[in-house]
């Protein structure tokens with residue numbers, strides 16, 4: 001049996017700045033404001049496939065356009081899949097917080113897991 005920490009996102013917004021945020025056609029259908037942002041942008045090439053994909057932020061020169069002052073997401077209820085599966089407390093969350101000058105996200109508790 002393992003003990004696993006559980007984390008709750010504190011909406012700091014640190015992960016909305018330094019990462020690539022890819023969006024799908026489904027994301028654009030769900031949230032038309034995403035489609036409005038990516039419209040007119042040249043999609044980035046998908047390595048090794050010949051395809052291309054749209055993105056909200058490229059992780060280098062521009063933060064996500066839905067990242068509001070104070071860290072809140074302007075489309076919290078309809079944010080893209082990539083954002084919905086981002087795990088609070090995981091390495092990338094903690095890394096982004098450090099890069100933003102924030103302290104680590106602490107676990108709310110822990111639970112037992114049989115492996």
Ligand code: SF4
Nearest residue numbers: 009010012013015093
């Ligand atoms: S960096 Fe972590 S705690 Fe901050 S908003 Fe992203 S997932 Fe939540």
Ligand code: SF4
Nearest residue numbers: 016064066067073083
């Ligand atoms: S859509 Fe929202 S949660 Fe996703 S990167 Fe942009 S501001 Fe952050």
